[in-house]
Amino acid sequence: MSKLLKSIERQIDIDKEIINVLPKAGIKQIKELQKKLKSMLEKYNKMNESVKKEMIRRYNNITGIKENEEIAKTKKHILELENLGLSDSGPSSFQKMQLDKLLYNINGYYKKDLSTINLEILKCVKKFRDVGIKITKNDFNISEYVNEYMSVLLDELVKGSVNSDRVKEAFDKVYWKCSDLIPHIIVNIRQIYNQHEAEIDIFYKNKNEQLLNQLHLTQEQVHIKKQETVKLLNSLESVDGKNILNNFFNNNYSISDYKDENYKKIYENLISRELSSLTEEEKKSMDLNIQNLNNNLVEYTNYLEFKFLIDEILKLRDERIKELQKEEENKKNKKDKKDKNSKKNKTELESLEQEIKTLTEDILKINSSMEPQKAKFSIFKKKEEVKNDTAKILDRDKKIMAIKELYVKLDNCKLKETIVNNIDDTSKLIDVLRFASYDYGFLARSIIKKIPDILEKDIHIMIDRIRRFVSLYDFSVINNINISEKKDISIVIKDKYKLFGMTLTKENFSEDNIEELIKQIQIVKVYNDIQKSNILLDDIRYVINAREILKK
Amino acid sequence: MEAKGVKLSSVSNDELLEINRQISDFLKFLNDQNENIEKMEAERS
Numbered sequence: 001m002s003k004l005l006k007s008i009e010r011q012i013d014i015d016k017e018i019i020n021v022l023p024k025a026g027i028k029q030i031k032e033l034q035k036k037l038k039s040m041l042e043k044y045n046k047m048n049e050s051v052k053k054e055m056i057r058r059y060n061n062i063t064g065i066k067e068n069e070e071i072a073k074t075k076k077h078i079l080e081l082e083n084l085g086l087s088d089s090g091p092s093s094f095q096k097m098q099l100d101k102l103l104y105n106i107n108g109y110y111k112k113d114l115s116t117i118n119l120e121i122l123k124c125v126k127k128f129r130d131v132g133i134k135i136t137k138n139d140f141n142i143s144e145y146v147n148e149y150m151s152v153l154l155d156e157l158v159k160g161s162v163n164s165d166r167v168k169e170a171f172d173k174v175y176w177k178c179s180d181l182i183p184h185i186i187v188n189i190r191q192i193y194n195q196h197e198a199e200i201d202i203f204y205k206n207k208n209e210q211l212l213n214q215l216h217l218t219q220e221q222v223h224i225k226k227q228e229t230v231k232l233l234n235s236l237e238s239v240d241g242k243n244i245l246n247n248f249f250n251n252n253y254s255i256s257d258y259k260d261e262n263y264k265k266i267y268e269n270l271i272s273r274e275l276s277s278l279t280e281e282e283k284k285s286m287d288l289n290i291q292n293l294n295n296n297l298v299e300y301t302n303y304l305e306f307k308f309l310i311d312e313i314l315k316l317r318d319e320r321i322k323e324l325q326k327e328e329e330n331k332k333n334k335k336d337k338k339d340k341n342s343k344k345n346k347t348e349l350e351s352l353e354q355e356i357k358t359l360t361e362d363i364l365k366i367n368s369s370m371e372p373q374k375a376k377f378s379i380f381k382k383k384e385e386v387k388n389d390t391a392k393i394l395d396r397d398k399k400i401m402a403i404k405e406l407y408v409k410l411d412n413c414k415l416k417e418t419i420v421n422n423i424d425d426t427s428k429l430i431d432v433l434r435f436a437s438y439d440y441g442f443l444a445r446s447i448i449k450k451i452p453d454i455l456e457k458d459i460h461i462m463i464d465r466i467r468r469f470v471s472l473y474d475f476s477v478i479n480n481i482n483i484s485e486k487k488d489i490s491i492v493i494k495d496k497y498k499l500f501g502m503t504l505t506k507e508n509f510s511e512d513n514i515e516e517l518i519k520q521i522q523i524v525k526v527y528n529d530i531q532k533s534n535i536l537l538d539d540i541r542y543v544i545n546a547r548e549i550l551k552k
Numbered sequence: 553m554e555a556k557g558v559k560l561s562s563v564s565n566d567e568l569l570e571i572n573r574q575i576s577d578f579l580k581f582l583n584d585q586n587e588n589i590e591k592m593e594a595e596r597s
Contacts, residue, residue: 002563008571012578019585030589037586044579051572054560058568542565549572 008047015040052550059546062539067242074233078472081226086211089219090422091438093200097127099193101440106189109182111456114171115163117182121150122157124189131203133196142188142363142400143393145178150185180401187403191360230472241535244526248540253526255544257519258537263527266520272503287528289500292476294525296493297518299477302469303429303489308450309436309443309466310429314483317423320416349417352410359399359406366396415442429478430470437470490514 022036023029087096094100105112105120128135140150152170156162174181193200212219237243247253267275271286278286370389422435436442443463447454454462481487490509497504508517530537563571 002567004560004563005567005571005574008574012574016578016581019582030593034586034589037582037589041579041582041586044575044582048572048575048579050560051568051575054568055572057561058565538565542569545569549569 055546055550059543059550062535062543063245065241065245065535068236068240071233071236071240071243074229074236078226078229078233081222081229084211084215084222086208086219086222087204088438090435092418093131093197093204094193095438095440096204097131097193097200098440099124099127099189102127103186103189104441104444106182106186108456114168118153118162118167121153121185121189122162125154125157128192128196131200133192133199135192139192140185140188141367142191142360143178143184143367143396145174145181146184146188149174149181150188178397180397183404184397184400187400187407190407194356194360226472227474231474234474238526238529239533241533244530244533244535245540245543247526248544249547253522255541257523258527258530258541263524266524270502270504270520270524286501289497289502290521290524290528293493293497293502294521295474296477296496297514297521299473299475300489300493301514301518302473303433303478306433306436306466306469309446310432310483312442312446312449313419313423313432313436316416317419320420323416324420349410349413352406352413356403356406356410359403363396363399363403366392366399411441415439423483425482425484427483429481429483430475432483433466433478434470437467 018036019033019040022033024033102120102124106117106124109117125135137147137151137154140146149170153162153167156164156167161167171181178184208219212222215222217225244253248255264275270290271278275283370392419435423432436446440463443466444459447459447462477489477493481489481492491506494504494506494509504517507513527537530540560568560571
């Protein structure tokens with residue numbers, strides 16, 4: 001204890017005694033006591049002011065710590081790599097354009113307001129323009145309703161007023177004529193995509209080749225570079241004082257966990273020996289093991305959280321394999337390889353595509369059979385003509401809604417087909433998760449299946465988290481386990497670190513205990529990081545306590 | 553503020569917080585005493 005603290009304690013004891021012993025019977029004595037109290041209050045308020053001033057000075061000094069400049073540079077570098085526009089070869093052009101996400105959002109129109117839906121529709125238009133397809137109102141030709149509404153919306157887009165009264169009025173007018181306006185727009189956007197799919201595929205292929213030529217890198221090298229940069233960022237952030245302090249401020253870490261004796265207790269439990277018995281080299285090596293175990297546990301918990309997606313993909317794969325086996329058996333039974341029916345079964349995907357194509361052609365034929373002028377001004381038409389057109393429109397609208405349903409089937413069929421083409425028994429768990437991350441509709445449907453009461457905005461947040469995890473995490477476990485291995489990952493992790501001298505049991509990884517294990521490993525890892533950082537644990541403890549006091 | 557040559561700026565973080573706690577507690581004690589007397593006086597008059 002410092003001389004100053006001792007002296008203050010003594011002073012307070014003396015002053016307290018004075019107050020206690022001063023007589024308080026008569027008015028004069030009370031007045032005297034009041035005088036004494038006033039002078040003491042003055043003295044201690046002054047002292048209090050000096051203490052608070054010193055507390056604020058230290059607080060500002062510690063919290064004023066600057067973030068390592070390399071962190072911002074590294075973040076910028078990652079962003080540059082992400083914004084290169086280089087696309088992974090896995091997703092389809094439809095997914096690269098994010099039409100899967102946009103159409104999923106538009107499809108949930110009944111949960112949103114018109115201005116949000118308009119923005120999503122216009123984003124689709126922009127996505128086409130980004131890949132060199134300049135679509136105009138004439139492309140929105142699936143029905144006169146879509147054409148009428150999209151003409152106004154695109155007009156207003158040019159004027160920069162997509163939520164103008166004119167747009168609202170147009171929607172109101174068209175909606176009462178066709179309450180399926182939004183589904184019509186969805187079908188129309190898909191039709192535009194189908195029409196230009198080959199061009200769009202070439203656009204992405206050329207763009208990638210061009211970018212890679214400019215960079216003098218291969219796609220794989222860019223991927224490795226990105227992962228290395230993310231790894232560098234993690235290592236910089238983990239020992240950065242500012243970053244560590246923010247983690248305490250944001251309650252990611254709790255200061256009460258970071259006591260020397262707690263660290264020693266956890267460490268000794270982990271290694272089943274006295275911490276002091278480790279040589280400097282052994283301690284260094286064990287610290288590294290703990291850091292790696294922490295990374296593995298973060299990976300493992302994320303894997304557990306997203307495992308339902310892997311399970312769902314593998315379930316669809318099994319289904320498709322069974323279907324293919326059945327088709328093969330049927331083919332054998334018929335002993336006629338040229339049998340038309342077996343050919344039809346084999347190409348379910350093709351027949352769905354053909355069905356959509358035929359229906360679309362029918363629709364366009366019906367549309368052109370109704371002269372636009374007459375369709376608009378039915379007042380000039382004969383009663384019989386009007387009746388005839390109405391019947392045609394009803395038939396056409398039915399066909400549009402049928403196409404919409406067919407697209408759902410087609411997407412499922414395509415997904416299954418892509419799964420069997422891309423995932424085999426040698427695929428790693430990360431390959432399956434990465435594959436799952438491409439398809440927005442699949443992700444959203446699977447998340448809702450797993451968490452039925454999830455909010456719309458939380459679905460988007462979760463999908464972003466999955467995609468970031470898959471593309472940026474420095475994997476070392478699930479990128480090495482084959483889907484056919486059926487291994488218990490927790491045991492794989494446990495066994496590895498047992499070999500490195502850690503006392504880990506299967507129970508540590510049980511549902512009830514894993515959180516505690518993760519917490520303890522994190523405490524040791526972060527404690528070690530703090531020792532390597534430019535901030536003292538004592539200073540962190542001080543600012544956390546002082547912040548509460550200074551708030552008052 | 554200093555005692556026997558020890559300046560406030562040179563005490564440890566823990567001690568600074570402890571000094572703050574002691575002074576704040578004593579200030580509260582003094583204020584309570586003061587309030588009690590004021591109440592007594594108000595009652596008397």
